Amino acid sequence: YKRDRFGVYGWWEGGCLCSLDPDWIASPNWQQGFSLFHFIKDRFWVEPIPIINRKFLYGGKLYGSGGKKR
Numbered sequence: 001y002k003r004d005r006f007g008v009y010g011w012w013e014g015g016c017l018c019s020l021d022p023d024w025i026a027s028p029n030w031q032q033g034f035s036l037f038h039f040i041k042d043r044f045w046v047e048p049i050p051i052i053n054r055k056f057l058y059g060g061k062l063y064g065s066g067g068k069k070r
Contacts (some may be wrong), residue, residue: 012046 002009015033022028032051038044050065055064 010044010046012048014048015050017051 012035014035015031016057017032017034018030019029020032031056033056034049034051036047038047049058051064053064055062057063
């Protein structure tokens with residue numbers, strides 16, 4: 001976060017939804033995930049959702065695939 005006389009600002013990395021082993025780059029330092037951004041009037045918060053082993057947790061529930069990678 002950053003606050004100045006004009007307001008509060010924030011920057012986040014949200015992860016990616018792509019393959020972590022592309023053939024065009026060796027050993028990228030990428031993580032899968034996404035973020036939810038919530039806004040109420042002049043307030044906001046960010047909820048990062050990491051994806052680990054093709055699964056993620058949200059709202060107390062486990063989502064994802066236990067199947068084989070394509």
